[in-house]
Amino acid sequence: MQTLKPSTRPFNHQDTYPCPVCRTGQISTMPMMEALGCNFCQHIFTASEERQLLKMADRQPPVTWHWDGKKWIGAHLEGTEFGWSYFAAAIGLIFLPTTLLGLSAYYFPPVPGSRLSWFPAAWTGLAFLSHLGIVLWLVAEFYQFPVGTYFRAWARRIRRR
Ligand SMILES: [Zn+2]
Structure with missing residues (x-):
C-alpha cells in the first residue's frame, strides 16, 4: 500500500x-x-x-x-529524542506516590465511620492529580507548547459553531 x-x-x-x-x-x-x-x-x-x-x-x-x-x-x-526513560520516569512519578499512598490506606485502613475515614482516599486522589499536573507541566515546558493559546483557540472555535 x-x-x-x-x-x-x-x-x-x-x-x-x-x-x-x-x-x-x-x-x-x-x-x-x-x-x-x-x-x-x-x-x-x-x-x-x-x-x-x-x-x-x-x-x-x-x-x-x-x-x-x-x-x-x-x-x-531538533536533535532531541524523547526516550523511553523519560516516559518511564514520568509514569513512575505519577503512579509511585499514588500506589504507596493507596497501599498504606489499604493496609492501615482508617477506623470505619470515623471523621477522617475519607481522608486516605482523598489524599491518594490528590497525590495522583498533583503529580499528573507536574508531569503535564514539564511536558508543556519541554515542548514550549503554548497551552493557553491553544485552549483559547479551541474556545474560539467552539463558540463559532
Ligand atoms: Zn493559529
Missing part, C-alpha cells in the same frame, strides 16, 4: 502555511507588512526565508519553528 506524502517545498513569504500554534488556521503574509498572521488564532509571526525559520512575535519568550519542507518543527526540539 502506498501512502501519499505531500511534496516538500521551501518556505517563502508568498505561500500560506499551517499555523504551528493552533494547528487549525493558516498563516500568510499580512498585506503591507513583513509579518505573518494566522487567520484563526490571530497570532503574529516573523519569518526568515534564508534560515527557513518562523518566530512567534507576540509571545515572550518567543517560540521558534523550523520549516522542514512539509511541516513546522519546534526549533528547541
